[in-house]
Amino acid sequence: MAQPPVRPRVLIIDDEQDVVTYLESVLNDNGFEATGTTDGAEGLALARRLRPDLICLDVVMPPPTGVRVYRDLRGDPALAAIPVVMVTGVQKEFKGFIHHRKLVRPPDAYVSKPFDVAELLATLRRLLPAAASA
Numbered sequence: 001m002a003q004p005p006v007r008p009r010v011l012i013i014d015d016e017q018d019v020v021t022y023l024e025s026v027l028n029d030n031g032f033e034a035t036g037t038t039d040g041a042e043g044l045a046l047a048r049r050l051r052p053d054l055i056c057l058d059v060v061m062p063p064p065t066g067v068r069v070y071r072d073l074r075g076d077p078a079l080a081a082i083p084v085v086m087v088t089g090v091q092k093e094f095k096g097f098i099h100h101r102k103l104v105r106p107p108d109a110y111v112s113k114p115f116d117v118a119e120l121l122a123t124l125r126r127l128l129p130a131a132a133s134a
Helices: 017-029 040-050 066-075 117-127
Strands: 009-013 033-037 054-057 084-088 109-112
Touching: 009 017, 009 040, 017 033, 017 117, 033 040, 040 054, 040 066, 054 066, 066 084, 084 117, 109 117
Parallel strands: 009 033, 009 054, 054 084, 084 109
Antiparallel strands: none
């Protein structure tokens, strides 16, 4: 008997519970295995434990901020290669601050809030080719 396809694991880190719940629902309904948290420190711990295939991360959050979480992800050799999509309301002209002050590579993609579900799914599928058929 054929094994069911592996669903790419996505970790959502956003301080708004409504956003986390909505993203979990949308992603789980569209071929992903999504888990979320509203706390940046817990998000880092989950990333270390779950080793997700991709992380959706908000920028503006209470400490640790999304910027701090992003820098910690990129500074951890075990997590540095995981694609990160910043799902944020921060305007495009201000997005460079995430990686500008430290020598950290920019996030793999940005999706602006309020986000378009089709755009979000297309972005995740572009970054996770195994999810393209989902």
